Amino acid sequence: MSRSIRIAQISDTHISPYGGFEKRLFEAALEKLRRLKPDVVIHCGDLTDNGLLPEYEMASEFLDSIKPSPLVVPGNHDERNYGSTLFREFVGPMDTQVRVGRLAIFLMNSPEPDRDEGRLGRRRLLMLENSFQDLVGEDVVKIVVFHHHLVPVPYSGREMNVLEDAGDVLEMVLRHRVDLVLMGHRHVRRALRIEDTVLVNAGTVSSIRTRGRLGNSFNLIEIEPGKLMRVFEANLTEGVERLLAEYPLRKQ
Ligand SMILES: [Fe+2]
Numbered sequence: 001m002s003r004s005i006r007i008a009q010i011s012d013t014h015i016s017p018y019g020g021f022e023k024r025l026f027e028a029a030l031e032k033l034r035r036l037k038p039d040v041v042i043h044c045g046d047l048t049d050n051g052l053l054p055e056y057e058m059a060s061e062f063l064d065s066i067k068p069s070p071l072v073v074p075g076n077h078d079e080r081n082y083g084s085t086l087f088r089e090f091v092g093p094m095d096t097q098v099r100v101g102r103l104a105i106f107l108m109n110s111p112e113p114d115r116d117e118g119r120l121g122r123r124r125l126l127m128l129e130n131s132f133q134d135l136v137g138e139d140v141v142k143i144v145v146f147h148h149h150l151v152p153v154p155y156s157g158r159e160m161n162v163l164e165d166a167g168d169v170l171e172m173v174l175r176h177r178v179d180l181v182l183m184g185h186r187h188v189r190r191a192l193r194i195e196d197t198v199l200v201n202a203g204t205v206s207s208i209r210t211r212g213r214l215g216n217s218f219n220l221i222e223i224e225p226g227k228l229m230r231v232f233e234a235n236l237t238e239g240v241e242r243l244l245a246e247y248p249l250r251k252q
């Protein structure tokens with residue numbers, strides 16, 4: 001019997017020495033992560049609040065305290081104030097692919113400098129298309145990660161939250177039966193399945209900008225390949241973990 005895979009999905013930490021960042025919530029998340037022992041930790045962007053040098057310095061120190069070392073995509077806040085150069089320096093490449101065991105993880109840079117809107121664009125779509133073709137017949141779990149939303153998320157407001165090319169991205173991930181799409185951005189945790197693909201948004205770990213009574217949180221996703229996927233919310237404000245969604249998976 002194959003062992004279940006545990007993914008911790010953290011997001012929107014908005015780390016900053018200038019306010020708006022709740023260090024005690026970040027530390028509560030660290031404590032929970034230590035206990036949950038995920039196979040991989042994925043950060044869905046807005047690592048910093050304004051893309052500033054002291055914020056990246058602080059964030060890189062905090063990232064070092066998370067084990068295993070998180071995979072991070074940039075958020076719109078990270079690319080403010082020419083922050084993309086600092087992201088590359090302190091975090092790493094903005095678009096990359098990583099293999100962790102049987103997970104094939106594609107980390108995509110959806111923001112553009114000094115814009116809140118996001119898109120993947122033709123170059124990234126083609127790169128994903130080619131990579132998925134190469135994986136045909138392989139026993140892998142395909143995961144795509146970016147900051148903006150792929151479909152509208154309730155309670156997330158009326159701004160430009162969905163990717164500008166969401167239709168093209170959605171068509172491609174469904175056609176290639178991508179197992180999981182991970183996103184952040186508007187601080188609302190949410191899980192939804194469309195055809196064979198599960199879309200999961202994470203809330204904010206440590207920003208004061210929470211929505212309604214949703215509080216601060218991160219997600220834990222457990223996958224038993226060919227059997228079941230469960231999405232849990234670890235709510236840091238209430239100190240509870242609760243099941244958000246459970247999906248039977250197609251036999252591989
Ligand atoms: Fe955010």
Ligand SMILES: [Fe+2]
Nearest residue numbers: 046075076185
């Ligand atoms: Fe954002």
